[in-house]
Amino acid sequence: FPGLADVSIPQDIPVEGEITVPVGSHSPDEDYSTLDEPVKDTIMRDLKAVGKKFVHVMYPRKSSALLRDWDLWGPLVLCVSLALMLQGGSADSKDDGGPQFAEVFVIIWFGAVVITLNSKLLGGTISFFQSLCVLGYCVMPLTVAMLVCRLVLLAGAGTVSFIVRLIVVGAMFAWSTLASTAFLADSQPPNRKALVVYPIFLFYFVISWMILTFTPQ
Amino acid sequence: MATADDLKFQEFDDAANLLAANPDATTISIDEPVEIPKNQQSRLQEPGREEDDELLGTDDSDKTELLAGQKKSAPFWTFDYYQTFFDVDTYQVLDRIKGSVFPVPGKNFVRLYIRSNPDLYGPFWICATLVFTIAVSGNLSNFFIHLGKPTYHYVPEFRKVSIAATTIYAYAWLVPLALWGFLMWRNTKVMNIVSYSFLEIVCVYGYSLFIYIPTAVLWIIPQRVVRWVLMVFSLCLSGSVLLMTFWPAVRDDNRRVAVATVATILLLHALLAVGCLAYFFDAPELNIPAPIIPAHNGTTVITKSH
Numbered sequence: 001f002p003g004l005a006d007v008s009i010p011q012d013i014p015v016e017g018e019i020t021v022p023v024g025s026h027s028p029d030e031d032y033s034t035l036d037e038p039v040k041d042t043i044m045r046d047l048k049a050v051g052k053k054f055v056h057v058m059y060p061r062k063s064s065a066l067l068r069d070w071d072l073w074g075p076l077v078l079c080v081s082l083a084l085m086l087q088g089g090s091a092d093s094k095d096d097g098g099p100q101f102a103e104v105f106v107i108i109w110f111g112a113v114v115i116t117l118n119s120k121l122l123g124g125t126i127s128f129f130q131s132l133c134v135l136g137y138c139v140m141p142l143t144v145a146m147l148v149c150r151l152v153l154l155a156g157a158g159t160v161s162f163i164v165r166l167i168v169v170g171a172m173f174a175w176s177t178l179a180s181t182a183f184l185a186d187s188q189p190p191n192r193k194a195l196v197v198y199p200i201f202l203f204y205f206v207i208s209w210m211i212l213t214f215t216p217q
Numbered sequence: 218m219a220t221a222d223d224l225k226f227q228e229f230d231d232a233a234n235l236l237a238a239n240p241d242a243t244t245i246s247i248d249e250p251v252e253i254p255k256n257q258q259s260r261l262q263e264p265g266r267e268e269d270d271e272l273l274g275t276d277d278s279d280k281t282e283l284l285a286g287q288k289k290s291a292p293f294w295t296f297d298y299y300q301t302f303f304d305v306d307t308y309q310v311l312d313r314i315k316g317s318v319f320p321v322p323g324k325n326f327v328r329l330y331i332r333s334n335p336d337l338y339g340p341f342w343i344c345a346t347l348v349f350t351i352a353v354s355g356n357l358s359n360f361f362i363h364l365g366k367p368t369y370h371y372v373p374e375f376r377k378v379s380i381a382a383t384t385i386y387a388y389a390w391l392v393p394l395a396l397w398g399f400l401m402w403r404n405t406k407v408m409n410i411v412s413y414s415f416l417e418i419v420c421v422y423g424y425s426l427f428i429y430i431p432t433a434v435l436w437i438i439p440q441r442v443v444r445w446v447l448m449v450f451s452l453c454l455s456g457s458v459l460l461m462t463f464w465p466a467v468r469d470d471n472r473r474v475a476v477a478t479v480a481t482i483l484l485l486h487a488l489l490a491v492g493c494l495a496y497f498f499d500a501p502e503l504n505i506p507a508p509i510i511p512a513h514n515g516t517t518v519i520t521k522s523h
Contacts, residue, residue: 099375120296121303122338194307199342206349213356213373 050074057137057179067130067183075136078143079108082207085146086214099210107210111203112136119188119196126187135200138180142204145172146211153216165212173208177201302337302416310339317424320458326424327417327462335416340423344389347426350433351385352378355497358437362499377497388489389426393418396463396482403470411465421462425455429490436494439501448490456483 034042050073083104099107116131124131149165181197188196291298313330320326356374363369397415404412413421432451436444459482467475 097375098373103375118303118338118342121300123300123303191306191308195305195310195338199345202342202346202349209349209353210373210375213371215371215373 046071046073050077053133053137054140057140067126067134070127070130070133072129072133072136075108075112075133075139078136078139079105082108082139082143082146082211085143085150086210098214104210107206108136108139111206115199115203118199119184122192122195123189124184124187124196126184131184134180134183135203138176138183138204139207141172141175141179142169142207142211145169145208146214149211149214150216153214157215169208169212173204176204180204299337302335304334305336305338309334310336313339313420313424314343314427317427317458318454320454320461322457323461325462325465326421326458327413330424331417331420333417335414335420337416337419340389340419343423343427343430344385347430347433348378348382348385350430351493351497352381354433354437358439359499361437362439362501381493381497384489384492385426388485389422390419392485393422399478400466403467403474407470409466409469413462413466421459425458425486428455429493433493436498441501444494444498444501448494452487452490456486459483459486 049069049071053071053074083101086099086104087101112132112135115135116126116128119126119131120128145168148168152161152164152168155161177197177200180200184196184200185193291301316326316330321329352374355377359374360371393415397413397418400409400412403409428451432447435447438444460479463482464475464479467478470478
């Protein structure tokens with residue numbers, strides 16, 4: 001073999017090392033198994049992840065945290081609190097009252113599922129649960145608006161309070177729509193963006209309408 | 218001997234221009250599996266489309282039939298099958314909406330805009346928008362009509378949303394189903410030149426409902442005359458779209474059957490509009506007298522009027 005003639009290992013460099021794999025008590029399993037950690041750690045980790053996503057919705061920037069590490073805890077908490085706050089709108093059980101708990105729940109979840117299906121059918125590259133996660137988290141400004149509305153209604157139900165509520169709900173509606181569009185827009189095909197954004201607009205508009213028309217008995 | 222011109226690179230003409238020069242030439246289209254070239258292809262064809270249709274005649278060319286066959290080839294339990302019904306771009310949806318609002322007399326909506334690419338995006342989201350628009354407008358209009366009355370307590374009337382949804386979605390999907398079944402049945406008896414697929418009928422009905430969205434918003438105005446004028450106007454526009462679509466499909470049939478079919482289509486359309494106006498929008502000049510509310514402990518309380 002002529003090519004190997006000039007390959008030579010220098011005699012003065014020793015080749016040494018260990019070929020045994022340490023199986024000591026360092027337990028590298030610590031990185032993979034969270035079974036032995038205290039319950040507080042587990043809960044705090046998830047809570048921190050949820051909290052971080054709330055912050056991302058408050059200041060919408062192109063971050064992948066909301067998309068990559070999706071979870072549905074935040075949307076569930078927001079949906080339940082919004083549905084609870086929309087209760088008490090009509091003391092009587094007549095059909096003319098505001099939405100019941102189940103109706104709000106169904107509208108939010110069914111609406112989010114339909115919008116996700118719509119964006120996937122139009123050729124979007126986002127996954128199903130990522131989109132649900134984003135749409136659910138972006139309900140947060142509207143939940144804040146509901147809280148503010150209830151507080152304003154405690155003070156009175158006149159024209160001034162209505163104008164204040166209108167401004168607050170309008171601003172939060174715009175914030176929600178812009179936040180979710182900022183997160184979801186990149187995953188859509190470019191010539192169909194408006195087709196995907198419009199249902200999101202309609203979804204948050206319906207929720208805003210439910211919040212604005214809430215009248216306590 | 219090859220001249221210098223023969224050796225120069227010749228630009229490939231757009232398919233539309235080549236076809237315009239030689240209408241009888243056989244056309245072969247290679248459908249690429251990648252999505253993006255197809256979109257660009259449709260955009261390239263858009264300016265030449267109008268001439269294409271007139272030159273090739275009213276029957277579908279080989280090209281569109283090939284494409285239609287290739288598009289729906291996925292089995293119905295896969296996601297890709299349903300994706301073929303959402304193969305529309307923003308400008309296409311806007312064009313179809315424009316075509317339903319400004320019907321061109323003599324031009325068929327399906328022929329002009331759908332062209333064997335029926336989509337479910339338009340019908341579904343137009344119906345959803347219409348449901349919420351009618352519910353919200355009805356609520357607002359009732360609020361303005363009864364505002365100032367001392368006994369009036371505002372209620373959001375949320376149950377009406379589900380009623381509106383049931384009505385409008387049933388109209389936009391069951392009536393096309395019935396119409397399609399009827400046309401198929403008549404097709405076995407009388408050979409019609411023009412026949413529509415179920416999705417194309419759903420498309421026409423869905424897009425024809427678009428005019429009711431601004432109409433419902435304008436119905437907030439609490440004047441009876443204004444509301445009826447708006448209703449007649451929108452009924453004429455959307456009715457004409459339906460008429461021009463379905464008249465060619467039934468005109469070869471028995472005269473009475475054809476007229477009855479078209480009359481039923483228009484009647485159902487009018488019924489939907491009138492029903493929505495009557496149910497969701499209270500009459501403007503109604504004076505509701507102060508009711509006597511029986512109190513819980515048996516004594517009656519008469520409400521004071523200011």
